[in-house]
Amino acid sequence: xxxxxxxxxxxxxxxxxxxxxxxxxxxxxxxxxxxxxxxxxxxxxxxxxxxxxxxxxxxxxxxxxxxxxxxxxxxxxxxxxxxxxxxxxxxxxxxxxxxxxxxxxxxxxxxxxxxxxxxxxxxxxxxx
Amino acid sequence: xxxxxxxxxxxxxxxxxxxxxxxxxxxxxxxxxxxxxxxxxxxxxxxxxxxxxxxxxxxxxxxxxxxxxxxxxxxxxxxxxxxxxxxxxxxxxxxxxxxxxxxxxxxxxxxxxxxxxxxxxxxxxxxxxxxxxxxxxxxxxxxxxxxxxxxxxxxxxxxxxxxxxxxxxxxxxxxxxxxxxxxxxxxxxxxxxxxxxxxxxxxxxxxxxxxxxxxxxxxxxxxxxxxxxxxxxxxxxxxxxxxxxxxxxxxxxxxxxxxxxxxxxxxxxxxxxxxxxxxxxxxxxxxxxxxxxxxxxxxxxxxxxxxxxxxxxxxxxxxxxxxxxxxxxxxxxxxxxxxxxxxxxxxxxxxxxxxxxxxxxxxxxxxxxxxxxxxxxxxxxxxxxxxxxxxxxxxxxxxxxxxxxxxxxxxxxxxxxxxxxxxxxxxxxxxxxxxxxxxxxxxxxxxxxxxxxxxxxxxxxxxxxxxxxxxxxxxxxxxxxxxxxxxxxxxxxxxxxxxxxx
Numbered sequence: 001x002x003x004x005x006x007x008x009x010x011x012x013x014x015x016x017x018x019x020x021x022x023x024x025x026x027x028x029x030x031x032x033x034x035x036x037x038x039x040x041x042x043x044x045x046x047x048x049x050x051x052x053x054x055x056x057x058x059x060x061x062x063x064x065x066x067x068x069x070x071x072x073x074x075x076x077x078x079x080x081x082x083x084x085x086x087x088x089x090x091x092x093x094x095x096x097x098x099x100x101x102x103x104x105x106x107x108x109x110x111x112x113x114x115x116x117x118x119x120x121x122x123x124x125x126x127x128x
Numbered sequence: 129x130x131x132x133x134x135x136x137x138x139x140x141x142x143x144x145x146x147x148x149x150x151x152x153x154x155x156x157x158x159x160x161x162x163x164x165x166x167x168x169x170x171x172x173x174x175x176x177x178x179x180x181x182x183x184x185x186x187x188x189x190x191x192x193x194x195x196x197x198x199x200x201x202x203x204x205x206x207x208x209x210x211x212x213x214x215x216x217x218x219x220x221x222x223x224x225x226x227x228x229x230x231x232x233x234x235x236x237x238x239x240x241x242x243x244x245x246x247x248x249x250x251x252x253x254x255x256x257x258x259x260x261x262x263x264x265x266x267x268x269x270x271x272x273x274x275x276x277x278x279x280x281x282x283x284x285x286x287x288x289x290x291x292x293x294x295x296x297x298x299x300x301x302x303x304x305x306x307x308x309x310x311x312x313x314x315x316x317x318x319x320x321x322x323x324x325x326x327x328x329x330x331x332x333x334x335x336x337x338x339x340x341x342x343x344x345x346x347x348x349x350x351x352x353x354x355x356x357x358x359x360x361x362x363x364x365x366x367x368x369x370x371x372x373x374x375x376x377x378x379x380x381x382x383x384x385x386x387x388x389x390x391x392x393x394x395x396x397x398x399x400x401x402x403x404x405x406x407x408x409x410x411x412x413x414x415x416x417x418x419x420x421x422x423x424x425x426x427x428x429x430x431x432x433x434x435x436x437x438x439x440x441x442x443x444x445x446x447x448x449x450x451x452x453x454x455x456x457x458x459x460x461x462x463x464x465x466x467x468x469x470x471x472x473x474x475x476x477x478x479x480x481x482x483x484x485x486x487x488x489x490x491x492x493x494x495x496x497x498x499x500x501x502x503x504x505x506x507x508x509x510x511x512x513x514x515x516x517x518x519x520x521x522x523x524x525x526x527x528x529x530x531x532x533x534x535x536x537x538x539x540x541x542x543x544x545x546x547x548x549x550x551x552x553x554x555x556x557x558x559x560x561x562x563x564x565x566x567x568x569x570x571x572x573x574x575x576x577x578x579x580x581x582x583x584x585x586x587x588x589x590x591x592x593x594x595x596x597x598x599x600x601x602x603x604x605x606x607x608x609x610x611x612x613x614x615x616x617x618x619x620x621x622x623x624x625x626x627x628x629x630x
Contacts, residue, residue, distance in 0.1 A: 010401050016408040023412060084397065089459070106404040106439055109411055 002120045003027045005049040007037040007066070008082070009058040017053070024113060034061025038069065048077060051119045055105075056083040056094070064097055071098035078119040082107070134358035135325070142321045150314045157307030161300060168296035174227050175289035178234065181224040182281045188217035189245060189274055196256040205257050210249075217245055224281070237284050241277035248274050325357075332356030336367055348375040385452075392449035396442045403442060407435035444576040448559065451583040458501035458587050462611035465495050465530045465537060468502060472509040472528070479517045486525045487513075495530060497611040498537045504584050505608065509539065511577035512604045516543035520601070535610055536590070542603040547596040556594045557582045581606075 004026045008014045014030050021028045029049065031037035038061075041048065052070075054063030067079055078100040083090050094102040100122075101115050195209035221242045228234035248270040255262040332355045339352040350371055354364035410432035417425055450456040469489050480487040498505075509528070516526045520543035529540045548556060555561045560575040585592045585606045592606035 010405075012405040013401055013408075016405045016412075020408055020412045023415070084400065089457070106400050106407075106443075109408065 001025070001027045002051070002116075003029070003044075003047065003049040004051055004053060004116070005029050005031065005037060005040055005044075006053045007031040007034065007058065007063060008053075008055040009033055010055075013055075020109070021116075026116075033058045034063065034066040037061075037063075037066050041070075048075075050077070051116055052077055052079045053116075054079060054081055056081050064094075067094075067097050067099055078122065080115055080119060135329075135360070138325060138357065142318075142325070146314060146318050146321070149317070150311065153307055153310030153314060157303060157310065160303045164296055164299045164303065168292060171292035171296075172289060174229065175285050175292060178224060178227040178285040178288070179282060181220050181227060182278060182285055184220040185217060185224065185241060185245075185281070186275075186278045188213050188220055189248075189278065192217060192245075192249065192253065193271070196253045205259075207257050210253055210257065214245075214249060218242075221245075231284075231288055233284050234281070234288060237277065237281040241274065241281050244270070244273040244277045328356050329360055332360045332364060336360075336364060339367060339371075343371055343374070348378050389449050389453040392445060393453065396446040396449060399442050400439070403435055403439050407432060407439060410435055441576070444580055447580050448576060448583065451580075451587070456583065456587060458504050458584070460499045460501050460588060462497040463500045463502045463505070464497055465539075466491050468498075468500075468505055468509065469528060469530065471502075472506050472513065475506070475510055476513045476517065479514065480526065483517060483520075484522045485517065485520060487528070488525060489528045491530045492532055495532055495537060498608040499611040500588055500608050505588070508581040508584050508606065509541070511581045512541040515577060515604075516541055516545065516602075519543060520545035532610075533607065536607040537610060538605055538607045540603055540605045542601060544601040547598040547600055547602045548594065549596075549598055553594050553596060557592070578604075 002025075004021060006014065006017050006021070006028055007030070008017065009032055011032065014032060018028045018030050029040050029044070031040050037052070037054065054066055056063045063081060067081065070077065070079065079098070081094045081099040081102045082105050083094065083102060084105040090104075091102040100119050103112060103115055191213035192210055195213050196205050198205060221238060224238050225235065228238055252262050252267045252270050332353075335352045335355075339350050342350040348371065351368050352364050354361050354368065356364070410428055413420065413428040414425070414432055420428065447456060469491055473487065473489055476487065513526065513528065520526060524544040526544075527540075527542045529542075531538050531540075557578050559579045561578075581604075582592050585608075588608055590607045590609065592604065594602060594604050596602040
């Protein structure tokens with residue numbers, strides 16, 4: 001079963017994502033900010049998630065900061081950034097920070113699932 | 129800032145001084161000329177009288193000589209005649225003295241003549257009356273002294289007359305020169321005065337004209353340097369006040385505009401999260417159809433549909449707010465027209481199928497790539513096609529055509545709907561505007577699609593137009609520039625997957 005770590009500062013968005021992703025058959029762990037996301041990663045230990053979904057903008061520690069720390073520590077877990085910034089340069093900026101992909105907020109559900117599948121499959125076949 | 133005295137004051141003073149100067153010069157000049165003329169006539173008359181008197185003196189003396197020594201030998205010298213002649217001589221002398229006036233030379237001549245005559249009468253006249261013959265040498269001397277003095281008087285009277293004539297001529301000439309100089313001086317002064325006045329106005333007026341042009345050109349920071357005569361300085365101050373007020377108004381307008389943009393941006397942004405959640409959960413429930421009864425399922429379906437519509441509206445509003453705030457950005461790249469058409473076709477097909485409309489695409493052969501942001505141009509095409517889909521009747525045809533027009537590619541979306549009137553065409557790209565002719569009133573949508581399409585096309589450096597024959601349909605055309613390296617390219621990378629909308 002594909003394991004996901006989802007971080008978003010909006011409680012309702014987080015709950016919605018968790019329920020729907022669980023319905024799609026994923027194993028979902030949630031975090032409401034960057035610190036919590038790093039905490040959950042530590043707790044998971046060897047059972048690290050297959051894909052991480054990070055909201056780019058969160059209080060305390062933002063998704064981009066979490067992404068930077070992950071890449072600094074050498075982690076290669078695929079990260080899908082969710083960004084409310086619809087700037088045309090945003091996807092490139094996120095990729096340059098080490099994100100595997102980027103999805104604008106709000107997103108279409110099919111698109112989100114498609115990207116998660118792509119990243120999960122890519123990890124299994126060893127392609128970043 | 130240098131303010132000169134007022135124009136009115138300067139004109140008044142200038143004209144006053146000039147008028148007084150010219151009047152004085154004219155009056156004094158004319159008066160002086162008149163006086164010279166009168167003096168001249170007096171002098172001439174005086175010297176003529178003097179000459180006349182000197183002739184009378186000569187005649188009286190001849191009479192005296194004749195009385196003392198008659199030319200006819202039978203006649204005897206007569207004392208009475210001599211006395212009469214002497215009296216008339218003395219009268220003439222006193223008249224001559226009167227005419228001589230203050231002319232010292234003439235006075236001396238008159239005195240000399242008078243004393244020569246009395247010397248003659250004393251020594252020669254008396255001797256002859258007594259019957260003695262005076263010594264011839266003495267008589268000749270005395271007589272010639274009188275004649276010489278008489279000639280001298282005549283000469284000096286004539287000389288006096290000439291001198292008076294010369295003096296009058298010189299005076300007249302000098303006075304005329306003075307008057308002419310005065311008039312020329314006055315005119316020069318006027319010239320200098322008015323040139324100064326004009327110059328003092330020219331620079332500040334020039335600045336005002338330039339300032340007004342700059343202000344009209346939209347440079348609201350324009351202020352003019354205030355200066356020149358009071359009236360023009362006042363005009364300059366009024367101009368600056370006007371510019372201040374215009375700038376203040378413009379700044380206030382900008383501030384309100386920015387506030388509005390920020391407000392719309394913030395609101396749309398804040399609305400997205402709850403809408404995402406509503407939509408997400410509603411969609412989740414629609415996927416669990418089996419566990420819901422039909423009423424529940426219907427409700428959830430409506431919620432999901434409404435949330436989708438709301439999300440679309442928020443996205444449209446956000447796009448427009450970004451466009452207004454200059455924050456709407458595009459990422460143009462060489463894009464294949466065919467792949468754009470394919471992508472939009474895929475996305476739109478379900479909508480056309482739903483209304484039983486035929487959708488035909490014709491892309492000119494060997495069309496070069498366009499310089500476009502594929503996501504955004506797909507959005508433009510989708511908006512135009514969605515419009516056609518909504519307004520055209522069921523069973524009609526909607527066409528998408530792409531052709532090359534010079535260095536641009538023209539996209540045309542046409543339908544067989546009711547079309548638009550002339551007045552409607554003017555407003556078709558306005559926000560929240562919707563065609564409201566009869567049967568199409570029930571058409572949904574945000575009313576923002578065409579406004580966004582216009583913004584996006586213009587952001588690409590293109591232009592969008594609408595044409596229509598009422599009753600026969602409408603055609604929307606827009607052009608995009610051909611990509612620099614117009615080579616065929618790989619299919620556009622879909623950043624957002626098509627076909628998900630609706």
